[in-house]
Amino acid sequence: MRKISIIIPAHNEERNISYMVSELQKLFSDINYTYECIFVDDGSTDNTLNEIKVQHEMHHHVYFIELSRNFGKDRALQAGIEFANGDAVITIDADMQHPPRLIIEMIRLWESGYDVVYTYREKANEHVKSFQKVASKLFYKGVNMLSEIQMEDGIADFRLIDKKVVAELKQINEYDIFFRGMIKWVGFKQKGIPYTPAARFSGEASYSIYKLFKLALNSTMSFSVRPLYAATFIGLIFSLSSLLYIPYILISHFFGLIAVSGWASLIATVAFFGGLQLFVLGIIGMYLGKLFMQAKQRPNYIVRTTNLLGIPEELSA
Template sequence: MTDGQVPTLSIVVPVHNEEATIQIFYDAIQEILPKLNARVDYHFIDDGSTDRTLPILRELSKTDSSVHYVSFSRNFGKEAGLYAGLEQSKGDYVAVMDVDLQDPPELLPEMLSGVESGEYDAVGTRRADRKGEAPLRSWFSSQFYKWMNKMSQTQLVDGARDYRVMSRQMVNAILSMSENQRFSKGIFTWVGFKTKYIPFENRERVAGNTSWSFWSLTKYAIEGIVSFSTVPLTVVTLLGILTFGASLLAGIFIVIRALVSNTSVAGWPSMVTIILFIGGIQMLSLGIIGRYIAAIFLETKRRPIFIAKEEK
């Protein structure tokens, strides 16, 4: 970008069955355009929606040439949508936002200003509270950040959203990580670059229903742990050492008792309990190892992160 030239801000918006929110989101961004020192273009990524999301995007792109979209051949997940949007974006700066307006658009001018100044490479956001969220879901979320930061060298900010404005240099660094098993919150941190976080109060969706169930969030958390920590494998190793050591001590105790008292105890309930305990640890260990092997298996296939069926 040359001196005096107005920069371009590309806004990346993954959507899945969001027919009720797209126009509302677009209107909200249009309202704050005068406050932005940049031209804006939109990159909506339709993640295999089954409602009227795609027809709405088609109409919107006809009325506004700054609106672009990519429609996937099926549902590939939000992570694929984020990657596709970053890949499609051409702006000097790139913003990632959710379409449901849980990411406050009015923060965009401050966020863009922070990156434009050169003081930061990215300005992100984090929820200062979880008001309105189910207590159990909120507790599990906070525990995830707590334990993830203990297990991984990649430190995550509690309550951090994907909502952020990034420099082109940082976006290019993220795109260089073309792994299939993606966890963007970790990738945003892993690539480095100086980042500032702006806190804001939690907001409800402006319309429609979220496609993130408790189970899908749990799977997402597991993917994050597998992608950025090997501590579970270390735990499996320690469990193996402990159970092996316990079995040796038990064997020595049985031999000594037999030599001293020359008696044996039937004790089949205790034997069954021990067998089930060790078997349970083995199955748990195999499950953890298997999850890492599955990630390796999927990466070695080198399948594309997404397949675009239609784009404009």
């Protein structure tokens, strides 16, 4: 039988673990596949890891990877993908907002020849606050406008990836990895399917407006240099606009219309162009900062303990 690896990043999800394992067990009891369930504990401060270990004692196909601290969801996914050895890998959130029954449709499309089967929200998530809906919509519009990849509004980290795509992903070593964009970038034969998010089984979402804004900047700059082009274009426009002062100066000189400059207009002009210069320098600085962090070649995550593939639980990375 073909094997499916289920990767589940978990950060403070102690009350969702047992329910997720139970739902997956019911699902795979109806289909002719073996599977492994790999939870990646991303620096949880609650009882998440112990809950996973309890499930491992009860179910031989449940495994865990404990990271040394909170590295972020995408790096937790990267850790799980690095350890997975199934014919296909499925990534899914631990909060049960991604409906596990959709895995059957994913596998069917995979068996029909698709290398990547990803999901996107059919409509806005009714289980989140209004400002989160607006922020999410602006996030995808901004990324699509400024980067060279196009993502559906509400594309999720709920996807199936064939092992040959996984092999390519394992070769990519980027400091700021963004899997939703990376999956689009690698290509292969892909199919998107819509889904309707369910309510969280337990807990609350940890994404804030600040984190979403930071993610938007990192993801845009990871796949495009368009912000640099935009900064250059803005600078060129304002430089050309300054030439409009020449006719005004000549007319004022010959007709004696030159007046003493006022402090208000001078300060406003200096503040505006000073702010514009800082904005452009900030964009350049962020790209240089990404190059600096990439040049350090630090690992994207550090595994503290794991029970995968016969590796001892105490594993120093």
